[in-house]
Amino acid sequence: DGYRNTNLYQGGRAGNQVSDDYRYQDGNYEGYAPNDGYYRGGDEPAHEEDAQSDVTEGHDEDDEVYEGEYQGIPHPDDIKEKQKQRAPAVADEYRDRADLMAERMEDEEQLAHQYENIIEECGHGRFQWTLFFVLGLALMADGVEVFVVGFVLPSAEKDMCLSSSNKGMLGLIVYLGMMVGAVMLGGLADKLGRKQCLIISLAINAAFAFLSSFVQGYGFFLFCRLISGLGIGGSLPIVFAYFSEFLSREKRGEHLSWLCMFWMIGGIFASAMAWSIIPHYGWGFSMGTKYHFHSWRVFVLVCSLPCIASLVALKFMPESPRFLLEIGKHDEAWMILKQVHDTNMRAKGEPERVFTVSYIKTPKQIDEFIEIQSSTGTWYQRWLVRITTTFKQVWDNVLYCLTAQYRMNTLMLAVVWFTMALSYYGLIVWFPDMIRYFQEEAYESRVKIFDEEEVSHFTFNFTLENQIHRNGEYRNDKFIGMKFKEVRFEDSLFEECYFEDVTSSETFFENCTIISTVFYNTDLYEHKFINCRLINSTFMKEKEGCHLDFEEDNDFLIYLVSFLGSLSVLPGNIISALLMDKIGRIKMIGGSMLISAVCCFFLFFGNSESAMIGWQCLFCGASIAAWNALDVITVELYPTDKRATAFGILNGLCKFGAILGNSIFSSFVGITKVVPILLASSALVGGGLLALRLPETRDQVLM
Numbered sequence: 001d002g003y004r005n006t007n008l009y010q011g012g013r014a015g016n017q018v019s020d021d022y023r024y025q026d027g028n029y030e031g032y033a034p035n036d037g038y039y040r041g042g043d044e045p046a047h048e049e050d051a052q053s054d055v056t057e058g059h060d061e062d063d064e065v066y067e068g069e070y071q072g073i074p075h076p077d078d079i080k081e082k083q084k085q086r087a088p089a090v091a092d093e094y095r096d097r098a099d100l101m102a103e104r105m106e107d108e109e110q111l112a113h114q115y116e117n118i119i120e121e122c123g124h125g126r127f128q129w130t131l132f133f134v135l136g137l138a139l140m141a142d143g144v145e146v147f148v149v150g151f152v153l154p155s156a157e158k159d160m161c162l163s164s165s166n167k168g169m170l171g172l173i174v175y176l177g178m179m180v181g182a183v184m185l186g187g188l189a190d191k192l193g194r195k196q197c198l199i200i201s202l203a204i205n206a207a208f209a210f211l212s213s214f215v216q217g218y219g220f221f222l223f224c225r226l227i228s229g230l231g232i233g234g235s236l237p238i239v240f241a242y243f244s245e246f247l248s249r250e251k252r253g254e255h256l257s258w259l260c261m262f263w264m265i266g267g268i269f270a271s272a273m274a275w276s277i278i279p280h281y282g283w284g285f286s287m288g289t290k291y292h293f294h295s296w297r298v299f300v301l302v303c304s305l306p307c308i309a310s311l312v313a314l315k316f317m318p319e320s321p322r323f324l325l326e327i328g329k330h331d332e333a334w335m336i337l338k339q340v341h342d343t344n345m346r347a348k349g350e351p352e353r354v355f356t357v358s359y360i361k362t363p364k365q366i367d368e369f370i371e372i373q374s375s376t377g378t379w380y381q382r383w384l385v386r387i388t389t390t391f392k393q394v395w396d397n398v399l400y401c402l403t404a405q406y407r408m409n410t411l412m413l414a415v416v417w418f419t420m421a422l423s424y425y426g427l428i429v430w431f432p433d434m435i436r437y438f439q440e441e442a443y444e445s446r447v448k449i450f451d452e453e454e455v456s457h458f459t460f461n462f463t464l465e466n467q468i469h470r471n472g473e474y475r476n477d478k479f480i481g482m483k484f485k486e487v488r489f490e491d492s493l494f495e496e497c498y499f500e501d502v503t504s505s506e507t508f509f510e511n512c513t514i515i516s517t518v519f520y521n522t523d524l525y526e527h528k529f530i531n532c533r534l535i536n537s538t539f540m541k542e543k544e545g546c547h548l549d550f551e552e553d554n555d556f557l558i559y560l561v562s563f564l565g566s567l568s569v570l571p572g573n574i575i576s577a578l579l580m581d582k583i584g585r586i587k588m589i590g591g592s593m594l595i596s597a598v599c600c601f602f603l604f605f606g607n608s609e610s611a612m613i614g615w616q617c618l619f620c621g622a623s624i625a626a627w628n629a630l631d632v633i634t635v636e637l638y639p640t641d642k643r644a645t646a647f648g649i650l651n652g653l654c655k656f657g658a659i660l661g662n663s664i665f666s667s668f669v670g671i672t673k674v675v676p677i678l679l680a681s682s683a684l685v686g687g688g689l690l691a692l693r694l695p696e697t698r699d700q701v702l703m
Contacts, residue, residue, distance in 0.1 A: 186648020
C-alpha cells in the first residue's frame with residue numbers, strides 16, 4: 001500500500017508539473033532557458049498571473065498555500081530537480097539504446113515489486129484454482145503423449161508391419177517433435193502472448209493426434225506423431241510461465257508443484273485407457289481389405305481428449321496481465337487483474353471489497369522495427385516482415401539468455417536438466433526392456449526339446465509352442481489350422497506332408513530336407529527355411545500381409561508397469577509441494593537427485609520382474625521432487641519477457657537428453673546392467689552437486 005500511495009503521489013506531482021509547464025512556457029520562468037545560444041538577462045516582463053514566486057508563498061491555518069509570506073531560500077537540489085522536470089524531453093529516437101534499456105530495466109524492477117503487491121491484494125482463490133485445472137489438462141496431455149506410442153506399438157507394428165528400426169524411430173520421433181516445439185513455441189510465447197501460443201500449441205497437438213488415429217501408412221503416421229509432439233512440447237514451458245504470473249511469492253513454489261501432479265495423472269489415464277481399450281480387438285471396423293480401424297486407434301483417439309478439453313476451456317481464460325504490462329498494454333492488464341480480484345472476493349463472500357489499484361508501472365517500450373504500411377507492398381511482403389521480425393526477436397531472446405547476466409545460471413541449469421533427463425528417461429525405457437528380458441529368459445528356460453522323434457500319418461491341429469525338434473522324421477503328416485510359436489525344426493525330414501492354414505511366429509526350419517510337401521495358405525515364407533533342401537515341394541496361396549515376426553508381448557504387464565510407475569510419484573509430488581517453499585528449490589533439486597542416484601545402485605540387486613518393478617517405483621518417486629523444483633526455479637530465474645524462451649530452451653535440451661538416454665540404455669539390455677546403472681548414477685550425482693551452486697529464488701519477486 002505504501003508503494004502504491006507513492007505512485008499516486010508521483011502521479012499527482014506529474015500532473016502539477018504539466019500545468020506548471022503550461023504556465024511558464026511563454027515566459028522562460030525559473031530556469032527555463034531558450035536554446036538559441038544568446039544570453040538572457042531575465043528582464044523580459046512576466047505575465048501578471050505568472051509573477052507569483054515560491055519565495056513569497058506561505059500557509060494559512062488550514063495549511064493552504066497563500067502569497068505574501070517569506071518561506072526561505074530554496075535548496076539548490078530542489079532547483080535542479082525542478083529544472084530537470086521542466087527541461088524539454090529528448091525524443092526516444094535520439095537517445096542511446098543503452099540508456100533506453102537501462103530505463104526499461106529500472107521500470108521492470110519497480111513493476112516487479114508493485115505487481116507482487118497487486119497479486120497479494122487480488123488474493124489466491126477461485127480464479128487461480130480454475131486456471132489450475134485448465135492448465136492441468138494441458139500438462140496432462142503432455143504426460144499422455146509420452147506414453148501413447150509405447151502402448152500402441154505392440155498392436156501398431158502388426159497393422160503397419162514395422163521393423164525394429166521403424167519401431168525405434170517411432171518411439172524417438174515424439175521426443176524430437178517435443179524438442180523443436182519447446183524451443184520454437186516457448187520463444188513465441190514471449191512475443192505473442194501466453195494464451196495465444198498455448199492455444200496454437202494445443203490445437204496443433206489435438207489436430208494431428210486425431211489425424212494419426214485414422215492414417216494407415218507408417219510414413220504418414222510418423223509425420224503426424226512428429227507434429228503432434230511439436231505441439232504438445234511447446235505447451236510445457238508456456239503452462240508454467242502462464243500460471244506462475246498469477247501466483248504470489250508465498251504461493252508460487254507450492255502451487256506450481258501441485259500443477260506438476262497432472263503429468264502423473266496423464267500417465268495413469270493413458271495406462272488405464274490402454275488396458276481397457278486396446279485388448280478389445282472388436283472395438284474397430286474395416287472398410288474393404290485396405291482400411292482397418294482397430295482398437296489401438298480408438299485408444300489414440302481417446303488420448304487426445306485432455307488436450308481438446310484444455311483447448312476449449314482456455315478460450316474462457318484471460319491473457320497473463322504480467323505479459324500485457326511488459327508490452328505496454330496497461331488498461332487490458334488492469335482489467336484482468338480487477339477480474340481476478342473480483343472473482344476471488346466474490347468466492348470468499350466479500351463482494352464489497354474494492355480493487356484499489358489505479359495505476360500500474362509499465363516498462364519503457366522500445367520499438368524494434370517499423371511495420372510495412374498496408375498501402376505499400378503486397379500482403380505476403382507484409383506477412384514476411386512480421387514473421388522474419390518475430391523470429392529475429394525470438395532469436396535475440398535466446399541469445400539474451402547467454403549474456404553475462406544469465407550465462408552462468410543458464411549453463412548450470414542446462415547441465416542439470418540434461419543429466420536429469422538422460423538418467424530418468426533412459427531408465428524409464430530400460431525398466432520395461434529389462435522386465436521383458438527377464439520374461440524371455442524364463443520362457444526360454446521352459447523350452448521342450450524333442451530328439452529323433454518319428455511321426456507318421458498324424459494330423460496336427462493344435463498349437464506347438466516353445467519347442468525344439470532335432471533329427472525328427474515326419475511322413476504323411478498333416479498340419480491343418482494350427483499355429484507354431486517359438487518352434488524350431490533342426491536337421492529334420494518332412495516327406496509327403498501337407499500344411500494348410502498355418503500361422504507362425506519366431507518359427508524356423510534349419511538344415512531340413514522337405515520332399516513332396518504342399519504348403520497352402522500359410523505364412524511359412526522363404527526366409528523361414530534356413531539351409532534347407534526343398535525337393536518337389538509346392539507353395540500355394542501364401543498368406544497376405546506382413547512377413548515379419550512379432551514378439552508376443554504381455555500387454556497387461558506393460559500397462560501395469562507404466563501405471564505403477566506413474567502412481568509411485570504421488571508421494572513425491574505431495575512432499576515436494578508441501579516443502580518447496582520451506583526448504584527451498586536448491587536443496588530440493590540436490591537432495592532428490594542424490595537420493596535417486598542411491599536408488600540406482602540398488603538396481604544391481606534387481607534380478608527378477610518384481611524386484612525391477614519395485615526399484616522403478618522407488619526411483620520415480622524419489623526423482624519427481626527434482627523435476628518439480630527444476631520447473632519452479634527455471635520460471636523464477638528469468639524475467640517475464642525471457643521466461644518462456646529460457647524454459648523452452650532448457651526443456652528442449654531435456655528432450656534431447658531423453659533421446660540419447662533411450663538410445664544408449666536400450667542398447668545394453670541383455671548385455672550388461674553395469675553401464676546403464678553407472679551412467680545414470682554418475683549423471684544424477686554430478687547434476688545434483690552442480691544444482692547446489694544455483695541461486696535460491698524462493699524469496700525473490702517474479703521479475
